[in-house]
Amino acid sequence: MKLSAPIPLFRVFDYELAKAFYCHWLGFTIDWEHRFSPTAPRYLQISRDAAVFHLTEHYGDCTPGSKVFLHIDDVEALHAELSTRPNPNMNPGIEHAPWNAKTLEVTDPFGNRICFNQSLE
Template sequence: MELATAIPVFKISSERLAREHYIDCLGFTIDWIYQQRNHPVYLQIRKDKLVLHLTEHEGDAEPGAVVMVHVSGIDQFYLELRTRLPAGKLVIVSHTEASTTLQIADPFGNQLRLTENKLS
């Protein structure tokens, strides 16, 4: 057996708010959307190599998940985001010569924790 790449599933309660946050603000794109008439939405979004699933379906996920993502170019991304995100939604968790970690909270309580090892 060989394990493949994991795809985190974030619980959302509003497709509109999810689009505003992930697409408009963070720059993700939508790969696909699954929704039958008058049913909750399930969609796949992507930014570079990071793929996330967002779901309104009950029982698929619980709000408040945290996903750790290794990145490069974190300082420039932080400068871009600090003007687009509301206060408290973008937090520098740690910043040293060796690494920087940012935490981005979505409107549903989920968090992306972005970290860059600067010594590699």
């Protein structure tokens, strides 16, 4: 038996806002989308490198305001990249965490948070 990496689900309320945040600002790509009808809520998968998230507009799929801890090998490179694409609602900084890591935390327009963590060990 072998477990695979989990896929976090984030509740989103506006497709265009989610796309602007995750794709245009954070650099994720939409892998696929699903809707039961043209007016139904969307469910989509986004990815960047090995990081995969599911974003859902469906009521009851998950709780808004969740947080994901995501390992990264170069938090300063991510910080520099995000600085080239200004976001009027986010200006994250790099912090030194007590667990011997550098972190950068962002919050999407729906209150979901991603903590990018670079271990210094």
